[in-house]
Amino acid sequence: MTPTPGPGGAVRQGSLRELNLAVVLGRIAAAERPPSRADLAAETGLTRATVSAVVEDLITGRLVTEAEPAPRTGAGRPARGLVLAGNGPAGLGLEINVDYLAVCVVDLAGRVRHHTVRRADLRPVSPADALHRLVELAGQARAEAAAQGLTLAGAALGVPGLVDDAGTVRLAPNLGWRDVPVPTLLAGLPPLTERVDGVPLIVVDNEANLSALGELHADTDGPSSFLHISGEVGIGAGIVLDGDLFRGARGWSGEIGHIPVHSQGRSCRCGGRGCLEQYAGQEAILAAAGLDRADLPADTAPLRLAELATAGSADALGALHEAGTALGIAVASVVNLLDLDTVVLGGGYAPLTPWLRPPVLDEISRRVLTAAWSPVTVRPAALGADAAAVGAAGSVVRRIIARPAGWLARTG
Amino acid sequence: MTPTPGPGGAVRQGSLRELNLAVVLGRIAAAERPPSRADLAAETGLTRATVSAVVEDLITGRLVTEAEPAPRTGAGRPARGLVLAGNGPAGLGLEINVDYLAVCVVDLAGRVRHHTVRRADLRPVSPADALHRLVELAGQARAEAAAQGLTLAGAALGVPGLVDDAGTVRLAPNLGWRDVPVPTLLAGLPPLTERVDGVPLIVVDNEANLSALGELHADTDGPSSFLHISGEVGIGAGIVLDGDLFRGARGWSGEIGHIPVHSQGRSCRCGGRGCLEQYAGQEAILAAAGLDRADLPADTAPLRLAELATAGSADALGALHEAGTALGIAVASVVNLLDLDTVVLGGGYAPLTPWLRPPVLDEISRRVLTAAWSPVTVRPAALGADAAAVGAAGSVVRRIIARPAGWLARTG
DNA sequence: GCCAAATAATTCAATCGCTGAACAAATAGC
DNA sequence: GCTATTTGTTCAGCGATTGAATTATTTGGC
Known part of the structure; x- marks a missing residue:
């Protein structure tokens, strides 16, 4: 949210306008109902004259329109x-996961304007190949966005693993990736290679982080500080403060999967014992419920569990209770x-919330x-399984709202 | 660090100067050696003319002086x-702990200009009485500060417990306090009742939080994100991001004391089992080392343990290893x-670092x-046992440096 | 149906703070 | 003693906000 002043943190004359652009746009974005210029003046303490001038900049920059x-x-x-x-500008969200690719376009207002999920087992596929398929989807998304009058202002890619500052995926165990330099692999593959405002068009981030952002985005009047836990094969948490x-x-x-919950319990591949993942990870829950993981794709497993629990299966209920306790x-x-x-x-936890919540609250x-x-x-989360893609697109949009001057400088 | 703009977040004409006062003062505070106006201009990107004007404001406001x-x-x-x-302005730091009261005065540069510790077992003393004694010490500190040409710009009080926004101590188990409305009890007891800049002169906060701030303050070229763990009877953590x-x-x-480390271990007064406090709390370590807590005051216990460990006592070494593992x-x-x-x-952990560190790093x-x-x-921490008092005073000073306009508005 | 009150948005001179360049001050080196 | 060099100040200019006056548009009362 904090707008970035000039180098060294100093505030120049021109930063004043930049800052107020961000303040006014932020108010418009956060408002329940469309505010008038006078409302904004009253809220922010600026003069109506100033607000008018700022709003005019925002309108000519296609960030704001007047509601009929x-x-x-x-x-x-x-x-x-x-x-x-x-x-106006829109964000492109991308996700690579174990058994699907997802792409979506989100506009400034947070509406999902385009959304595609392509199922495919990506574990046997090479990183370069997977990215190639993703770029293909991204191209379609870009064409679709253009057809709707939107301009893509940036893209973010979520992967289920650890990503460093340079965008290299250091480790994505469930995908079998290790030290994959995503930006390098994407170089030369349009339409994701341009730069916007000096920043590479594409940002790579952890899936759990982006899902948490998606939640923040989807539920705008929800709290602005929360812990979002993604229960997949691994367990990741996104912390929003x-x-x-x-x-x-x-x-x-957010590496929550290896918090010890039963110190003398099952040994974990991380080297510790009794890690959370051993009790509340998807494989652990399925095993405890007597289900064979090979039988069902990862993304349908939670729904199957929910069916069994609803039907009163003692195994399923027991497994969920154990998982919920560990999670708690x-x-x-x-x-x-x-x-x-x-x-x-x-x-995967979202559809299981009715059974997980009681033991979690208990602990x-x-x-x-x-x-x-x-x-x-x-x-439960407001968004579904591919929240990361929506969150990724939302993070792009979010950056524009937090610092509109960058976008305005582009279009002139 | 983020200076607060006007109501509603808007940046008014005058905020510009306020922001740049904070930027320039922040640079002077963070610099290794005294910077010149030209240095500041180069660092911040402001003009030398602007920097000169800003510095003049700071000098007339007694926040900055020219080094001979x-x-x-x-x-x-x-x-x-x-x-x-x-x-110029200085901060008053206060601390109430189980067996001592501490008061100190810290100037803008972070130097401790006055420091008093009064030992006393405060468990049998009523909160009102304890605060009364503290106010007495505070009065001496204020006189001492005035004699040194300092003006107290605020005060902060650290207590070993949970404090709510209003300054009420909700629970301080080791002190035996529950729902103690500190600001109310202090009302009518000069010299801590005035208001500065609309904010009450005194702020009440958790001791672990303030100790962490003290560490941040004491080690200015250390990292700006860390976890500070105070090992006393209870275990508190301060998170600096x-x-x-x-x-x-x-x-x-920062309530770290009840993280479960041995899930089927000793039951804890919190209702859980195997909480950290049961293994790395001061009483637990002493018991494991075969020492009787009644024999020695709380604040000398860590030193005694360090002596024993240095001498090679197997009991002490074993106790420290167990505590370090749990902590890890x-x-x-x-x-x-x-x-x-x-x-x-x-x-209390600071002097025991040589023995705690290996198992912690191991885990x-x-x-x-x-x-x-x-x-x-x-x-180990740079400050000693009463880091909280220094951190409390430092937090006052810190606020002035982050937002000098408030102080300057007072003096004119 | 017309006028007054009310609210929204725009216009414009004034003002505040930063910029940029010219200038004065103070020192090292030749 | 002179020049090069760097620091700090002065001053006109300018951009953005301010505050008051003005215009625009609707509701409500007579």
């Missing part, structure tokens, strides 16, 4: 409502450490000292 | 170095979650996946 049906209130000249433009993703010193935050122990540690009041169960109320004063909410 | 011995380099007119003033204390949704972050398990979870690269052992390298690529540093 102005909200009427009483006497006086009717206000003209301002909304985020639906024909004050409306911003917390990435850690090197962008590797880990979540309690996180809540104690960060004092968050909302936990979102995402990815929290037992272990979190402050839970007595202010309760912790545990709820 | 200017650092010479080559030809040309000699620069005049700028340093934080030693005769990017030079700012992370407080959580309600200010109750918990710290590994935190590092996995937040991706921090530095862990500071503070409070980290075993459990933290990313530790292979970038190692985690574990080191």
Whole structure:
């Protein structure tokens, strides 16, 4: 959210306009109903004159448009409502996962304008090949966006693994990737090689992080600080603090899967014992429920489990209780450490929330000292399985809203 | 660090100067050697003319002074170095702990200008009485500060417990406090009742948080993101991210003492089992080392343990190893979650670092996946036992440096 | 149906703070 | 003693915000 001033942090004369562009646009984006220029002036403390000038810049830059049906209130000249433009810049979101590729386009207002999921087992496919297929989908998405009058302002790619600052995937165990230099592999493959505002068009990030951002985006009046847990084969968490993703010193935050929950329990491939993943990872739950993982694709497993649990299968219920307890122990540690009041169960956990929530809440109320004063909410994610793609596209849009000056400078 | 613009986040004409005052003052505070106006202009990108104007404001506001011995380099007119003033505003730091009261005064440059510790067992003393004694010490500190030409610009009080936004101590188990409304009790007790800049003069915060801030303050060229762990009777952690204390949704972050490390282990008063505190808390370590807690005051216990360990006592070494392992398990979870690269052992842990560090590092390298690529540093805190008081005073000073306009508006 | 009150948005001179260039100050080296 | 060099200040110019006045557009009362 913090707009970046000039080099060295100093605020130049021109930064003033840049900052106010961001403030006004941010208000328009966050508003419940389309605000008028006068509303914005009252909210921000700026003069109506200034707001008018700022809004004019935003309108000519295709970031904002006037809403036709102005909200009427009483006497006086009717206000003209301002909304985020639906024909300006848009974000391209990409996702590579174990058994599908996803691409989507999200406009400034957060609406998903295009969405494609292509199922394919990507484990036997080489990284270069997988990226090649993805670029093909991206090309279609770009054409579709153009047809809708949108201009892609950037792209973000989510992968289920650790990504460093340069965009190299250091390790994606479930995909079998190791030290894959995504930007290099994408070089020469249009349409993702351009640069926008000095920044490469494409940003690579962890899937769990982007899913958390997607949640923030999807539920705009939800809390701005929460823990989002993606339950896939591995377990990843995205930490959103004050409306911003917390990435850690090197962008590797949220590795929650190896928090020890049963210290003398099953040994884990990480070298520790009793890691969360051994009890609440997808394979562990399926095994405990007596299901064979080979029988069903990873993305249908949670739904199958939910069916069984609804039908009253003792094995399934027991497996979910055990998983929920383990999850609760880990979540309690996180809540104690960060004092968050909302936990979102995402990815494969979302459809299982009815069964996971009770044991999770149970462990929290037992272990979190402050839970007595202010309760912790545990709820399912608003977005579905491919939240990461939507979150990726949303992160692009988000950056434009936080710093509109960069976009405006491009178009002139 | 982020200076607060006007209401609604808007940047008014005058905010420009406010922001640049903060930028320039921040640079002077962070510089290795006294920078000249020209240096600041080069660093920040502002004009020398602007920097001169800003610096003039800072000098007349007694925040900055010109250093006499200017650092010479080559030809040309000699620069005049700028340093934080030693005769301007200062922060008052207060601490109430189980067996002592502490008061200190820290000037803008971070120098401790006054420091008093009064030993007393405060468990049998009523909160009102304890605060009364503290106010007495604060009065002496204020007189002392005035004698040195300093003006107290605010005060912060650290307590070993949970504090809410209003400054009420919700729970301080080791002190026996529950729902103690500190600001109310202090009302009517000068010299801590005034208001500065609309904010009450005194701020109450958790001791572990303030100790972490003290560490940030004491080691200015250290990293700006770290985990600071205070090992007292309870175990508290302060999380510093990017030079700012992370407080959580309600200010109750850092409750690390009840992370489960041995799930089927000793049952804890919190209701869980195998909590960290049961293995690495001061009482647990002493018991494991075969020492009777009643024999020695809490604040000398760590030193006694260090003596025994140095002398090669098998009991002491075993106790420290067990504590270090438990601590390592918990710290590994935190590092996995937040991706921090530095862990500071503070409070009672500081003198025990030589024995705690190896098992902690051992658990980290075993459990933290990313530790292979970038190692985690574990080191003792720079400040001693009453780091909280210094950190409290430092937090006051820190606020002035981050937002000098407030102070300047007071003095005119 | 017409006028007054009310609210929204724009226009314009004034002002505040930064910029850029010219200038004064102070020192090292030749 | 003179020149090159760097620091810090002065001053006109300019961009962005401000505040008041003006225009635009509707509701409500007579």
